[in-house]
Structures are given as C-alpha cells and as structure tokens.
Amino acid sequence: MTNPQKTPLYEEHVKLNGRIVDFAGWSLPVQYVGVKEEHLNVRKNVGLFDVSHMGEIRFLGPKALESLEWMTTNSVSRLETGDAQYSLIPNEQGGLVDDIIIYCLQKNSDYLVCVNASNTEKDFQWFKSHNQGADIINQSSFWAQIAIQGPKASELCQRIFQANSIAPTCATMKPFTVKSAYFKEHPILIASTGYTGEKGVEIYIENSGASKLWQLLIESGQDLGVMPIGLGARDTLRVEMKYPLYGNEINDTMNPYAAGLGWVIKPDLKDFLGKNLLLEGKNKGLTQKLVGFKMIEKGIPRTGYSLFSFDNQEIGKVTSGTHSPSLDAPIGIGYVASRQSEIGTEIFVDIRGKKVKAVVCKTPFIER
Amino acid sequence: MAFHLPEDYYYTKEHEWAQVDENIVTVGITEFAQDQLGEIVYVELPEEGQKISQNQSFGVIESVKAVSDLFSPVSGTVIEVNTSLSDDPSVLNDDPINEGWLVRIEMDSEKELANLMRSPEYKKLINEK
Numbered sequence: 001m002t003n004p005q006k007t008p009l010y011e012e013h014v015k016l017n018g019r020i021v022d023f024a025g026w027s028l029p030v031q032y033v034g035v036k037e038e039h040l041n042v043r044k045n046v047g048l049f050d051v052s053h054m055g056e057i058r059f060l061g062p063k064a065l066e067s068l069e070w071m072t073t074n075s076v077s078r079l080e081t082g083d084a085q086y087s088l089i090p091n092e093q094g095g096l097v098d099d100i101i102i103y104c105l106q107k108n109s110d111y112l113v114c115v116n117a118s119n120t121e122k123d124f125q126w127f128k129s130h131n132q133g134a135d136i137i138n139q140s141s142f143w144a145q146i147a148i149q150g151p152k153a154s155e156l157c158q159r160i161f162q163a164n165s166i167a168p169t170c171a172t173m174k175p176f177t178v179k180s181a182y183f184k185e186h187p188i189l190i191a192s193t194g195y196t197g198e199k200g201v202e203i204y205i206e207n208s209g210a211s212k213l214w215q216l217l218i219e220s221g222q223d224l225g226v227m228p229i230g231l232g233a234r235d236t237l238r239v240e241m242k243y244p245l246y247g248n249e250i251n252d253t254m255n256p257y258a259a260g261l262g263w264v265i266k267p268d269l270k271d272f273l274g275k276n277l278l279l280e281g282k283n284k285g286l287t288q289k290l291v292g293f294k295m296i297e298k299g300i301p302r303t304g305y306s307l308f309s310f311d312n313q314e315i316g317k318v319t320s321g322t323h324s325p326s327l328d329a330p331i332g333i334g335y336v337a338s339r340q341s342e343i344g345t346e347i348f349v350d351i352r353g354k355k356v357k358a359v360v361c362k363t364p365f366i367e368r
Numbered sequence: 369m370a371f372h373l374p375e376d377y378y379y380t381k382e383h384e385w386a387q388v389d390e391n392i393v394t395v396g397i398t399e400f401a402q403d404q405l406g407e408i409v410y411v412e413l414p415e416e417g418q419k420i421s422q423n424q425s426f427g428v429i430e431s432v433k434a435v436s437d438l439f440s441p442v443s444g445t446v447i448e449v450n451t452s453l454s455d456d457p458s459v460l461n462d463d464p465i466n467e468g469w470l471v472r473i474e475m476d477s478e479k480e481l482a483n484l485m486r487s488p489e490y491k492k493l494i495n496e497k
Contacts, residue, residue, distance in 0.1 A: 035432040036407045232406070232433050298454070300410050300430050323409040323432045330410075352412075352428065 007052035008144045008210040016228050024118035026053040035232035039325040045225035046150035048217055055120030055140040059111040063133030070132050071273055073265040079104035084176040084193055086264055088256055090274030094281050095253040098123050099246055103178040116246045144210035149200035152224045159220045170201050183213050197241035239320050242292050242363040248319045255281035259290045289341040292363035293332050299356040301332030301349045308348040315340050331365050371399040379490035386441035393442050396469045400494045405431040408460040411453045418446045422480050442480045448472035
C-alpha cells in the first residue's frame with residue numbers, strides 16, 4: 001500500500017485534534033470531539049466537513065453533453081447553466097460504476113462531475129473508454145472541497161461571502177444549484193448540495209485557498225456553534241437520511257431500481273450505456289428491495305449482518321447500520337426480499353448468532 | 369491526554385483492567401479504551417454463572433461507529449454483572465475504571481495474573497499507540 005494522501009486541510013485537522021484515520025487512501029479525521037456531539041451539532045447548528053478526497057472530473061467541449069448523456073442515467077439535457085443533478089453511472093453488468101453529482105457550469109459544453117473518492121480513477125478510465133468526443137479531465141488534484149451543513153449554514157456563508165464582497169449568497173440559492181465565484185483570489189464553486197439532509201452548501205475551492213477558507217469559517221462561526229465534523233458523523237448523518245453509499249447500498253452488481261433510485265433513471269427520455277440491463281432487471285421483477293428498519297429488541301445492526309423473515313428464511317443483508325444519534329436508537333438499512341419490504345413487516349437481524357427482532361419503517365428515519 | 373491508571377490494577381493488551389481482591393476479580397475497560405471507542409451505546413455482557421477463559425471474548429461493547437469484543441483477563445466464573453450498564457452505557461465513558469465495571473469473576477488460578485501487565489508496562493503500551 002502506498003501512503004495515504006493528505007488533503008490541503010490536513011494540518012487544520014491535526015490542530016483541531018482530529019483523530020486521523022486512513023480512509024479510501026486518504027488521511028482524514030474520523031472524529032474531533034465525538035461522533036454523537038458532531039452529528040447533533042450538524043442537525044442543530046452547523047458543521048464543516050473536509051470532503052477534498054472526493055473526485056472531480058470535468059467534461060468540456062461541444063460533445064460534453066452528448067458524452068455525459070450516454071454514460072449517465074438521469075437527463076443531463078434538462079440541466080440549465082447553474083443546475084446540479086444526482087445521477088448514476090451504469091456498467092455493462094446491470095449494476096453501477098458509481099453514483100455522482102453533475103454540475104452544469106455551461107449548458108452543452110462544461111460540466112463538473114463529483115465522484116466518490118475511492119472510485120475516482122475507475123470512473124475516469126470508464127468515462128474515457130466510453131467517451132463520445134468530450135474533453136474529459138481529471139481535476140481531482142486541483143479541487144479541495146468543504147461542505148458546510150446545518151440549519152445555520154446559510155447564515156455562516158452569508159457572513160463569509162458578504163465580508164469578501166462575493167455576489168452570490170448561499171441563503172438565496174435553490175437546492176441543487178451551483179454558482180461560480182471567488183474567495184479572495186481563488187476561484188470557487190458554491191453548490192447547494194450535501195450528504196446530511198440539512199440545508200447547506202459544498203464549496204469547491206482550489207487547493208491553495210482551502211485552509212484560509214476553512215479557518216475563516218471556523219472563526220466566523222463561533223457564535224453560531226460551528227464545529228468541524230469527521231467521517232464518523234458524516235456516515236451517521238447520511239444513514240439517518242437513507243442516502244446510499246457506494247460500496248454499501250449500491251455497487252457494481254446491485255440493480256439501482258432495487259435500491260430505490262428509479263427516480264434518477266430516465267429510460268423514456270434517452271438512450272444510455274447499460275440501459276437494457278437495468279430495465280431487464282427491473283422488468284423481471286425485483287427480488288430484493290432496499291429498506292430502512294428499526295430494532296424492536298436490543299442490538300445494533302451492522303454492515304454485513306444477515307436478515308431473516310418471521311419464518312426464519314434468510315431474506316437479505318444489512319448494508320449500513322448504526323446507533324442514530326438523533327433518535328438515540330439503533331437504525332439499519334438493508335436489502336430484503338421484496339415481499340418482506342412493506343413498512344411494518346417484522347424481520348430479524350442476526351447479531352452474533354442471535355435473531356433480534358426489527359421492523360421495516362419509513363425513511364428518512366428522521367422528520368425533515 | 370493523561371489517562372488514570374490505578375497502580376493496583378492489572379491490564380490486558382486489549383485494554384481491559386482487572387482489580388484483584390483475593391480470588392475475586394473485577395473487570396472493566398481502561399480510560400484509553402473508552403477514549404478510542406467514543407460514545408458507547410450498547411453493552412452485551414455474560415450471565416451470572418457463566419464460565420469464561422483468559423483472553424477469550426466474554427462480551428461486546430459498541431460505540432456509534434464500531435463493535436468491540438471484551439476479552440477476559442482471567443479464567444473463572446462470572447459471579448456478578450453490572451446490569452445497570454445496559455440501561456446507561458454512557459457510564460463506560462464517564463467512569464470506566466470505577467462505576468463502569470463490567471463483571472466480577474471468581475478466578476480459577478492466580479497464576480494467570482502473571483500474563484497481565486501492571487500500570488507502568490501498560491502505560492508504555494498506550495504511549496506507543
């Protein structure tokens with residue numbers, strides 16, 4: 001193994017007593033003061049996340065739209081300049097290469113695709129080998145990324161960007177939009193996207209400006225209760241929303257319709273690579289479905305644990321599970337046989353050899 | 369960070385402590401262990417009367433993030449279990465070396481204590497982490 005890479009914010013994490021771990025080839029903080037406290041602070045105030053490890057791949061030129069349209073499931077043509085969109089890259093086996101966010105920086109000719117850190121190189125190679133004539137550039141080593149999430153995120157952004165006389169203000173941005181701007185002399189993108197279920201933005205900034213922005217956010221947000229947030233809480237926050245994580249809920253074999261992602265697949269609007277296999281899987285009738293569940297008996301579901309029906313048939317596996325800090329109770333996400341997927345169905349989680357009772361519930365797990 | 373390591377306790381490399389009172393051994397996790405784990409939200413302990421062996425898993429604690437096995441410092445029979453922990457596992461974060469004790473074991477053989485560390489040795493181990 002090569003040494004894990006450091007983001008431009010590494011020194012900031014060390015200063016803030018972050019507990020650094022190796023995550024997907026990156027040295028990142030799993031927590032600072034504690035997962036629970038950080039998690040609750042994002043729900044109540046505002047949190048800062050270093051997500052510089054995420055990959056950024058740029059599509060440029062007259063064939064940018066056509067190429068992206070061919071390799072992704074959602075309708076890229078519908079995006080106007082300044083729109084953002086959640087989408088999927090299907091493979092040729094009926095599963096997914098990755099899940100992504102596409103930012104339309106200039107309709108037809110300029111798109112930035114944000115991809116999962118661990119998939120960056122794989123996605124880049126995939127894009128290049130199925131390219132329809134776009135200029136595709138891996139810009140991952142150029143961009144740092146800071147997510148600002150929580151009910152007080154827009155107030156914090158407002159302060160930063162007013163002080164720096166930047167025109168776009170986060171408070172007035174609609175969800176899933178993006179604006180180009182500058183922070184001091186550094187070009188940035190302000191995107192109203194996130195992975196927590198809270199209001200907020202993700203700021204793409206060139207590496208050299210990242211720590212200045214981070215420090216300013218920490219300083220300016222003191223009275224708003226701003227806190228740096230580690231990977232631990234990033235995961236518990238997304239699990240409470242039942243947002244999929246590539247490698248857990250979705251992967252190269254699982255049909256995205258089974259994961260409940262049909263809303264970003266637009267087979268009626270366009271052709272795309274892998275379309276027939278995705279539809280074949282769906283039309284055969286999905287044997288499994290991704291559900292959320294809560295525990296009735298004591299225990300915490302964890303990734304990989306088996307799920308059983310009331311009559312002791314193995315019906316699937318837990319894909320993610322944790323103790324929800326917001327609910328102060330265990331929650332899980334997993335695939336179950338479709339006939340067991342109705343809300344209210346009692347199921348059992350095999351926790352270290354014991355069958356522990358749970359119930360399929362509505363998601364997100366928390367009220368939004 | 370300085371961890372309180374009572375000098376009369378024994379320690380395992382898996383970060384349990386053992387306090388010996390004649391043949392009765394009280395077992396818990398160290399302050400270092402609770403700090404590494406973070407907020408403890410679930411505890412699974414053995415029943416009274418259960419036989420357990422040195423270095424074998426006798427229970428589980430879970431933080432928000434992870435599952436960790438508990439390893440017994442000695443072999444013997446469980447004679448008392450701190451059942452209050454299952455209702456309030458946060459005691460393990462607040463006071464792991466007193467209130468947060470896990471089980472009391474009637475030890476089979478004092479000789480096994482020779483396999484455990486004393487505080488200076490354990491301190492060295494965690495400082496190397």
